[in-house]
Amino acid sequence: MISSVRGVVLAVAGTTAVIEVGGVGLSVSVTPQHALSLRVGSEALVRTALIVREDDLSLFGFVDTDELAVFDLLRGVTGVGPKSAMGVLAAMTPTQVASAVATEDDAAFRKVSGIGPKTAKLIVVSLAGKMQAITTSAVRAPMVRATVSDNVLVALVGLGWSERVAAQAVDEALASADGDETATVPALLRLALTRLGPQQPLSAASARGSSGR
Structure with missing residues (x-):
């Protein structure tokens, strides 16, 4: 079972990303939102589920363990295959799925392409009572990550980088690392600085330009 892959993103097209792991390019199916967060040439960590069929091996990728958990739960519902689960x-989001199940809102699932009224109701019934852990972590994680990323952004701007460049570096660091690696300001700051590479902050570049005049 391949539960995650980490490597350089070789290509992203539509909802398919190719990630090089140990010299091998693995094709991973992801959501459109996830695909947009991946950068060709950057390293990415993707949680995965390997679906084995008689004539096919398919690897599906997720931003975090909550998405993966929801995917697995959805696949356990009669009539919901991997592609339909990815469609959901x-x-x-995992939080929205949990909320729809908690409020028995099958209409939310009927809006998903490929999910009919009968399957939508079955999703609500089948997942009832199974989403509490996902709801708790999904609500808590964005709050922690937002606070950490805001502090790192302030730190980078304070070091001299423009807010636009600093924000892009923080976004790329968040997209390519797992929760543990971005849970604290020092850890996320290191990753963001790695993304910035050898480029100099504006203050340093300006100072050098002034000294040359």
């Missing part, structure tokens, strides 16, 4: 995740 493309249209709804």
Whole structure:
């Protein structure tokens, strides 16, 4: 079972990303939102589920363990295959899925392409009582990550980088690392500085330009 892959993103097209792991390019199906967060040439960590069929091996990728957990739960519902489960995740976050199940809102699932009224109701019934852990972590994680990323952004701007460049570096660091690697300011700051590479902050570049005049 391949539960995650980490490597350089070789290509991203539509909802397919190719990630090089140990010299081998693995084709991973992801949601449109996830695909947009991946940068060709950058390293990425993707949680994965390997679906084995008689004539096919398919690897599906996820931003975090909550998405993966929801994917697995959805696949356990009669009539919901991997592609339909990915369709749900493309249209709804894990928190929204949990909320729809908790409020018995099958209409939310009927809006997903490929999910009919009968299957939508079955999703709500089948997942009832199974989403509490996902709801808790999904609500808590964005709050922690937002606070950490805001502090790192302030630190980078304070070091002399423009807010636009600093924000891009923080976004790329968040997209390419797992929760543990971005849970604290020092850890995320290191990753963001790695993204910035050898380029100099504006203040340093300006100072050098002034000294040359």
